[in-house]
């Protein structure tokens with residue numbers, strides 16, 4: 001029988017990587033994180049949601065209390081059309097705590113600091129380019145010519161994962177969703193408070209989400225239909241002033257607060273987050289001593305509000321499996337635990353990106369659909385997604401086929 005895992009290389013120091021390393025330490029496994037970028041990702045990225053299920057996973061590794069204070073609670077979503085007419089509302093399922101809206105940079109910093117405080121080594125400038133596999137170990141090869149070895153290698157290297165291709169050269173990659181994403185915080189846009197709700201409007205030419213707080217500050221994000229794929233670097237070559245002027249024009253026909261929010265935005269505060277992408281299902285999550293965690297294995301549509309939450313859930317569950325089982329059985333148990341849940345969430349949320357890129361006819365159909373859907377969808381039916389608890393102390397056995405999503 002294979003022996004228990006003692007050491008792990010975590011490739012990628014984004015969100016899943018540091019959480020995975022902390023969870024592994026909690027499971028008695030020494031983990032080092034190897035991040036491609038030479039510098040930390042401070043100040044990079046827009047806003048994302050940490051749903052109650054994500055917070056529960058963070059609590060399991062004792063970091064939830066660091067994330068709650070940097071989050072802005074969102075208790076529901078109000079959908080509007082371009083005229084500001086209310087199409088419907090999605091409330092939080094009864095008894096489920098609010099999702100926290102966080103800036104990625106703040107989340108990243110909180111997790112990074114806590115991981116290093118706990119003694120996790122995070123090495124920068126280590127871009128994984130290859131692996132050498134042996135029966136008893138795996139060696140990572142980095143672009144700078146250095147190598148590192150351990151019992152296992154975990155690919156927390158995001159939606160464009162190198163580890164995914166090393167596991168399966170035929171693995172699919174992300175597909176452009178036809179939208180470019182922007183976001184900003186605004187001090188005093190002069191827009192009425194939205195009472196804890198995120199308002200989302202399918203405008204005539206672009207989609208906007210915004211929340212205005214009681215102190216009159218606000219956050220907004222825009223998904224702008226854009227036919228040609230554009231990388232984040234390409235999008236950032238256009239100045240913030242130019243983008244803001246373009247976005248302003250896109251909302252001139254709409255009768256929502258979009259124009260005012262954009263006009264009140266300081267160009268220095270504009271986050272050009274880049275293309276939105278959909279990730280097809282990944283057939284192989286592991287091979288030999290390599291396994292995937294986070295966006296590399298399962299990246300739901302960014303409209304789902306579940307990407308970061310599912311990533312940290314998976315990071316914690318992988319560590320739990322490795323705590324109790326030799327790596328080959330652990331990888332299989334991990335996939336059995338995680339795949340049905342993440343794929344169900346991906347299936348239920350992928351359609352949203354398509355709706356946002358709709359043309360004039362699609363928009364009318366959308367609005368009708370939204371009215372029907374918001375009347376028919378009962379928040380309690382989505383409770384299974386949010387009300388997901390990880391029982392860290394429960395032992396994992398190889399035959400553990402139970403899946404909370406299916407049981408719900």
Ligand SMILES: Cc1cc2nc3c(=O)[nH]c(=O)nc-3n(C[C@H](O)[C@H](O)[C@H](O)COP(=O)(O)OP(=O)(O)OC[C@H]3O[C@@H](n4cnc5c(N)ncnc54)[C@H](O)[C@@H]3O)c2cc1C
Nearest residue numbers: 012014015016036045046048127128157158294295308311
């Ligand atoms: C810079 C950045 C900004 C983002 N901004 C947003 C946002 O505004 N809104 C949103 O919803 N989501 C954003 N995301 C994605 C979001 O963080 C993830 O969807 C989610 O949190 C899951 O995290 P992850 O750790 O699996 O992937 P990521 O957070 O993408 O982290 C992956 C990490 O792996 C590193 N990496 C990649 N390839 C290699 C390699 N070959 N060798 C070593 N390291 C490698 C990357 O540099 C990155 O740090 C952003 C991601 C990044 C990297």
